[in-house]
Amino acid sequence: MASLERRGTRFRVKFRYGGRQFAVSLDTADPEEAEGPLDRLRYNLALLKRGHLQAPPEGDLGLFLLSDGKLTRRAEAEGPLTLCEFFDRYKQRPTDDKEANTRSTEQTHMAHLQRLIGACRLSRSNWLRNAVDTPGPGGSK
Numbered sequence: 001m002a003s004l005e006r007r008g009t010r011f012r013v014k015f016r017y018g019g020r021q022f023a024v025s026l027d028t029a030d031p032e033e034a035e036g037p038l039d040r041l042r043y044n045l046a047l048l049k050r051g052h053l054q055a056p057p058e059g060d061l062g063l064f065l066l067s068d069g070k071l072t073r074r075a076e077a078e079g080p081l082t083l084c085e086f087f088d089r090y091k092q093r094p095t096d097d098k099e100a101n102t103r104s105t106e107q108t109h110m111a112h113l114q115r116l117i118g119a120c121r122l123s124r125s126n127w128l129r130n131a132v133d134t135p136g137p138g139g140s141k
Contacts, residue, residue: 002042004034013041017048017061024062041065083117 002015005023011034012025024041026034044065047053056064059072081089087110095103 002038002045004031004038013038013062013066015041015045015062015065017045017055022062024060024066037066040068044068083114087114 002013004011005014007025009029010025011028011031012023013034014021014023016022026037028034041062044053048055048065053065053069055061056072060074063071063074
C-alpha cells in the first residue's frame, strides 16, 4: 500500500515492495495535486505485483512506477558546451547535401569565431547544445 507523507512543505509517496520501504518526492506542496501521482503509483504497484509490469533490476523503483514503467532514473542535464565542443559536434553531422564551397565557408567562419570569442569559452546558456542537436534542413541531424 502507498501513502502520502508531508515533508516540510512538500509531499512524497511512501510504499513498500519486496520487503523494502521506498519514498519518492512529488515536488508539490498542493495536497490535491499529490493525489494524482499517488493514485498512479498505487495502480502501477498493483500491476507490478500481478506481474503485468516488470521491476527494473537497477534504477529508481518509485520513478519507474510514477512514470508508468517508462523511466528508471531521472534525466541528467548536460553542462554547457564550449565553442570547440559545439564545432566538433557540428562537424560530425552528415555533410552529403552540402557543396564543397559551403563546407569551406563554414570552416572559415568557425576559425574566425574561435579566434574572436575563444575556442574553449563556455556558453552562458544551452542554446549551443540545442542548436547542434536540432535537425537541419531536410530533417537530418
